[in-house]
Amino acid sequence: MTTVDWSVxxxxxxxxxxxxxxxxxxxxxxxxxxxxxxxAAPRAVLGTIQDQPKQGGxxxxxxxxxxxxxxxxxxxxxxxxxxxxxxxLFSSLVQFDEQLGLKPDLAETWQVSEDGLHYTFTLREGLxxxxxxxxxxxxxxxxxxxxxxxxxxxxxxxxxxxxxxxATPDERTVAITLGTPYAPFLSTACSRGPGRALTPVPRxxxxxxxxxxxxxxxxxxxxxxxxxxxxxTGGEGFEMIAFEGWYGGRPLLDxxxxxxxxxxxxxxxALEAGDVDMLDIVPxxxxxxxxxxxxxxxxxxxxxxxWGVSFNRARAPWDNPDARMAVAxxxxxxxxxDTAFFGLGVPSVGPIAPAFGWAYVxxxxxxxPQAFDLAAAKALAERAGLTGAKSSLLASEDDRPHQVxxxxxxxIGLDLTIDKxxxxxxxxxxxAGDYDTMxxxxxxxxxxxxxxxxxxxxxxxxxxxxxxxxxxxRLIEATRxxxxxxxxxxxxxxxxxxxxxxxxxxxxxxxxxxTAFHTDVQGYVPIPEMRYLExxxxxx
Numbered sequence: 001m002t003t004v005d006w007s008v009x010x011x012x013x014x015x016x017x018x019x020x021x022x023x024x025x026x027x028x029x030x031x032x033x034x035x036x037x038x039x040a041a042p043r044a045v046l047g048t049i050q051d052q053p054k055q056g057g058x059x060x061x062x063x064x065x066x067x068x069x070x071x072x073x074x075x076x077x078x079x080x081x082x083x084x085x086x087x088x089l090f091s092s093l094v095q096f097d098e099q100l101g102l103k104p105d106l107a108e109t110w111q112v113s114e115d116g117l118h119y120t121f122t123l124r125e126g127l128x129x130x131x132x133x134x135x136x137x138x139x140x141x142x143x144x145x146x147x148x149x150x151x152x153x154x155x156x157x158x159x160x161x162x163x164x165x166x167a168t169p170d171e172r173t174v175a176i177t178l179g180t181p182y183a184p185f186l187s188t189a190c191s192r193g194p195g196r197a198l199t200p201v202p203r204x205x206x207x208x209x210x211x212x213x214x215x216x217x218x219x220x221x222x223x224x225x226x227x228x229x230x231x232x233t234g235g236e237g238f239e240m241i242a243f244e245g246w247y248g249g250r251p252l253l254d255x256x257x258x259x260x261x262x263x264x265x266x267x268x269x270a271l272e273a274g275d276v277d278m279l280d281i282v283p284x285x286x287x288x289x290x291x292x293x294x295x296x297x298x299x300x301x302x303x304x305x306x307w308g309v310s311f312n313r314a315r316a317p318w319d320n321p322d323a324r325m326a327v328a329x330x331x332x333x334x335x336x337x338d339t340a341f342f343g344l345g346v347p348s349v350g351p352i353a354p355a356f357g358w359a360y361v362x363x364x365x366x367x368x369p370q371a372f373d374l375a376a377a378k379a380l381a382e383r384a385g386l387t388g389a390k391s392s393l394l395a396s397e398d399d400r401p402h403q404v405x406x407x408x409x410x411x412i413g414l415d416l417t418i419d420k421x422x423x424x425x426x427x428x429x430x431x432a433g434d435y436d437t438m439x440x441x442x443x444x445x446x447x448x449x450x451x452x453x454x455x456x457x458x459x460x461x462x463x464x465x466x467x468x469x470x471x472x473x474r475l476i477e478a479t480r481x482x483x484x485x486x487x488x489x490x491x492x493x494x495x496x497x498x499x500x501x502x503x504x505x506x507x508x509x510x511x512x513x514x515t516a517f518h519t520d521v522q523g524y525v526p527i528p529e530m531r532y533l534e535x536x537x538x539x540x
Contacts, residue, residue, distance in 0.1 A: 053523060057538035058255040062276035063237065064283065066262035066397060067423040070215030071226070073196035074147045074154040077427060077462075079305075083444035084280050084531040085258065087193035088240060090220035091247070092200070093121055093140070093174075095192035096527050100304075100355065100446070105192050106135070106200065106221065106247070107174075116181035116483050121174040128245045129202045130225035137168035139200045147197050152211070155461035156197035158453065159189040162480075181481050183488060184447035192222075193530050194446035223251045223534035236260055252523065252537035262423075264398050271296070271516060277538075278517035280531065283398065284341035290516050297521070301513045301528045302355040306348050306451055307441035308505035309393075309405070313466035315436055317386055321503055326380035327437075328370035328506035330412045331405070333363075337509050340401040344514070348507040350496035351442065351451045355513075355528045359448055359489040368500045370507060377412050387413030394419050394438040396426035401439055401508075433464040439508070444529040448492050452476055456495070456504060467504035 068081055073090055076082050087095075095105040104110075107121040127135035144166050147154045162182040167175040178185070189197040205219045217228040224240035231238045237258040242251045259276055261267040264283035270276045272293060282290060282298065290296050309327060311318035318324060333347030349366045352359050381387050393416050395402045406416045416437075421429070429435055440462075442451030454460045457476045458468045475495040482488045499505065513529045520539040525532060 053252050053537045054539065055250075055252055055537070056254050057540060058257060059253050059278060059521065059533070059536060059538065060257045060259060060276040062261045062267050062270050062279045063258050064262060064264065064267055064279070064281055064397070065260060065423055067235075068260070069424050069427065071218045072211065072215035073199040073201065073218075074143075074152070074156060075211075075215055076196065077155055077431075078423075079194070079442065079444035079529070080280060082196055083193045083529050086196060086199070086220075086222075087530055088222050088224045088256070088533050089218060089226060090192065090196070090199045090201075090222045092192040092195060093190040093198060094186055094195075095532070096187075096446070096530060098525065098527055100187075100528060102186055102191065107190075110186075116183070117178045119176040119178075119185065121176070123172040123174065124247050125172065127221065127247055129205075129221050130219050130243055130245075131202065131205060132245075133202050133204055135200060135202070135221050136171040137174045138171070139202060140174045140198065141166045141168050142203045143198055143200050146201070146206075154197070155454075156189075158459065158461065159185075159195070159197040181483055183480060183483050184449045187446040188449050191446050192532070194444050194450065222246070223248060224253075224256055246534070248534060251534040253533065256533060262397055271518075274518070277521055279515060282514040282516045284344040284511070284514075285400070287344055287514060288342060295519055296516050297519050298514060298516045299524065299526050301526050302353075302357075303443075303511050303513045304353045304355040304445040304451075304529050305441060305443040305511055305513075306351045306353050306507065307401075307439060307509050307511070308348065308351075308507040309437055310440055310455075310465045310505050311437055311503070312433060312435055314433065317384055317389055317391075318437065320384045322380045322384035323386045324503040324506065325369065326377045326384055326386050326412055327409060327414070328377075328503055329373045329380065330377035331408055331506060331508065332372045332374075333508060336401065336404055336408065340404040341509070341511065345509045345511045348509050350499055350507050351455070351505075352448055352492055352496055353442075353445065353451065354510050356445075356448050358485055359492045361493065368497075370500050370503065374411060381412040381414065388415070389413070390415045390417070391436045392417045392419045394421070394426065394429060394435040396421055396423050405439065430462065431464055433466070441505075449476075449480060452479065452492070452495065456499060465504070467502075469498070469502060469504075471498055472502075 070076055073086055091106050093107040094102045097103050106123055108124045110121045112119055129135055148157050148160045162178040162180055164179045165177040188195050202219055206214050217231050223243055223246045225243045227239040227241055237260040240256045242254055244250050261270055264285055268286035271279050290298055311324050313319045337345040347363045349363045349368045354360050393402050395418050399418055399420050402418050409416050445451050453476050454462045456472050458473050475491055479488050479491045522539050523535040523537045525535050
């Protein structure tokens with residue numbers, strides 16, 4: 001096993017095979033989001049110096065999910081689908097580099113006014129969608145109108161709420177005006193993968209097939225195109241083939257076969273047996289196992305994610321802050337990580353993720369009222385009537401952390417039942433607020449704004465558990481308007497302190513971004529929680 005570790009929590013490590021170009025970098029958010037974020041992340045293409053890319057071949061990608069409800073960028077709410085699949089089917093205005101900084105994608109250049117209110121994008125010449133339709137500035141405007149239409153109800157419309165005008169003076173120019181500065185606009189609204197609110201979609205196929213069918217058999221402009229007759233997003237998966245007309249040139253691979261394998265042990269077995277060439281994400285239960293295999297390469301980068309327990313305030317006893325704090329204080333985060341994830345993770349004190357080094361503060365440097373204190377947790381549970389109470393924990397896919405949490409909370413007398421459902425049902429119930437508690441969070445974030453507004457603003461699309469705080473709204477809105485990275489970091493930390501005290505979530509852990517593949521898979525560029533696969537080739 002070749003192991004590359006660029007975690008912010010430990011130094012680089014390399015074993016068994018020589019790699020080149022290893023580096024870690026720390027930067028900052030530029031004015032008006034010109035740089036999306038900082039990550040202590042790799043700057044490398046995995047391969048040896050004598051390797052020469054080879055054209056052709058099929059990459060079999062094992063994907064850890066049971067269902068993919070939609071592949072429509074404006075409707076997709078599953079982070080790993082956005083970062084690891086949509087980023088290959090759809091190009092956007094800008095894309096990420098290894099440090100989560102921004103570089104050109106469909107937009108050859110862009111300019112931001114000094115006041116942060118005017119963005120002017122110049123598109124590349126000769127852009128086309130997968131169906132051959134020309135991609136112009138009008139498609140960007142159509143995408144804006146579609147995503148922001150209230151009747152369409154896109155969960156990403158809030159990222160476009162600052163826009164007051166989208167002008168298209170010619171086929172290659174898009175001039176966007178904001179009413180107020182929105183610092184992460186480029187990364188959260190315009191980027192390939194996570195920033196899917198403005199990912200250009202073609203009008204003609206959508207009007208011909210309708211929104212629902214477009215979500216099943218989408219037409220994008222990315223390096224790979226979906227083979228419609230293979231689409232089985234609710235079951236086996238689908239195939240993507242190289243797009244000859246991609247602006248960056250034909251990808252090296254001929255085809256990517258996405259194989260849906262929801263069960264973690266089956267996914268691990270498929271990789272080791274050679275039934276798949278690569279895993280989207282390595283299940284923590286198998287990381288050590290894969291590390292012993294000399295035929296595999298493991299890449300470990302910092303995560304943009306955070307996870308915690310959310311409490312539905314519309315259901316007793318979770319309307320009582322003492323009950324919520326009792327749960328928060330009952331959890332020894334490191335013990336949970338050790339038991340559920342074999343030590344792969346870091347305790348969370350809030351929703352600022354390790355990949356965003358410009359704002360992140362390690363847990364050992366943070367004092368939080370949610371810190372583990374079992375005696376205090378028992379006292380709070382007794383006072384809140386939690387001792388002897390029953391509740392349920394909504395779960396989907398791998399419920400190992402849920403089982404561990406249930407055992408932990410039994411220590412304070414809470415009888416927690418795990419309510420395990422399929423992925424589509426899980427998200428339907430989350431969006432409807434139909435649950436008592438759930439372990440949830442944010443993944444594949446382009447900026448901390450993704451994991452803050454969506455969950456903690458009173459109008460956030462995934463704030464379905466009833467958290468309303470004028471102070472939280474004020475701080476979130478201030479982080480969006482502030483253009484200085486130091487000021488943004490300060491505001492995010494103030495917000496984190498407020499969330500720790502008001503306990504909308506009991507914050508639990510951050511996970512590293514681990515992927516693994518056979519050693520004949522070459523050219524992979526590690527970008528935290530994203531999989532841009534146009535550089536990948538097979539040494540066969």
